[in-house]
Amino acid sequence: MTRLPRNGACCPDRQPAPPPDDADQLLSRRRLLGGAAALGGALVTGAAGLALPGAAAAAVQQPRLHDRAAWRARRPTHAIDVLDRAPDRIVVHHTATANAKDLSVAHAYDLSRTIQGWHMDNNDWWDIGQQLTISRGGHVMEGRSRTLSAIRTGRHVVGAHVADENSHTIGIENEGLYTKRTPTDELLASLVETMAWLCDTYLLDPYQAIVGHRDYNATECPGEVLYDMLPELRDRVAAAMGQRPDPKRTVRRPHRDGPFPPSRGRFDHGPAV
Template identity: 55%
Template sequence: MTAPENIQHAHAPGRLSRRTLLGATAGGVLLAGATVPAAAHAAPAPRCYTRTEWSARPPRSATQVIGKPDHIVIHHTASPNVTDYSLAAAYKVQHWIQDLHMDTNRWIDIGNQLTISRGGYLMEGRSKSLSSINNGLNVLGAQTANHNSHTIGIEHEGIYVNANPTVALFDMSVLTCAWLCTKYGLDPHVAIVGHRDYNSTQCPGDVFYARLPELRDRVAAVLLG
């Protein structure tokens, strides 16, 4: 789930070479981005349901548009693994997240930039997220404490401590991450991380976290066409 609202700007590390990044050990998170190989295929944008479509509440204050992120953070909502995979159910969970973040956490808006439902529907999160992504930029969210200034977060509906994500959800995560890697020029093997890589949390769950190598490989395959 998302972390407390925090707008501290993390130190921006120097850019490392692709060889250095991919040759590093997997014992920790690499905080530098890496460009996608020149031969990479431009992944198309998946269908994303806008805030207007899911009837989002307006933010309490202006959304801050910032530069492109260097990491894509994978979250789970830690909500029930519902079996209603409809678009209506997707809208319902998005309202639940926004209400939690605004009314309980007292944040200015929903904390994450994107959400994927168990039915595989992709939805815009924080205000201006979709337009910012399409322009190669990002909005300052509240999804990874102390690292919001350089990351973009994807909430995945459900709890994946012991259960697997649905096929539809995982497939959409692949397409979404490929789109983001294309927009931001990121290498999926470096850029895609779990929430727990930055903060002390079970998120995105042991099962989903164990599948991040698969997610990275599948995204890379999409980018290679």
């Protein structure tokens, strides 16, 4: 598989996965609700704190999203790649930073700006690497440029968060270090809501789509505690989508127990490009 350059651009070399077995049921449910749910409309908060117009309501309750203008993101240095197809995996990460006690939205905005600055100035990337970021206060923020517009139209913004796999994966960075500690209830609730929204929008089976960074690369990310919570989180996402939890549908992947390569510095949670 083609390795992505450091800036996060790519030439796609992977075909999208076929829809899950229950895709027809999801489509039927959307038609009953008005048919517009495939666009995955969300309540998006802009810089002024106002709800921005989006697509019609989806079948799944959607998270409150803070767009790039809200946290005053820098412009990317190059055009961001948007593929005319959906991702087939949702990759859960942790930021490998301190487990902050500040749960405010102001802290969440500062977190996004700090990560973007590190990715662009230290990693020499075109923009922040991940598509979405969730703070310990449960605030969900748009990451890489054009992410929200791509999700609404069923397309995929290529990020920089999983080495060799960015052309088909959407990444969610969760603030904190979860090697021994458990994420806050606020973060977990928003993570479930966000993944249910993505699965519903992209017609993904949560038991197949939701994975951890270590399922692809040699890294501790998203931390032993959060990684071990993924089966429970898949069940919660399925329930949020109106499905009966069925862990037997989970795709088995090699569980990497370590030893893991040491972190190379701030915000380093393993191979990303």
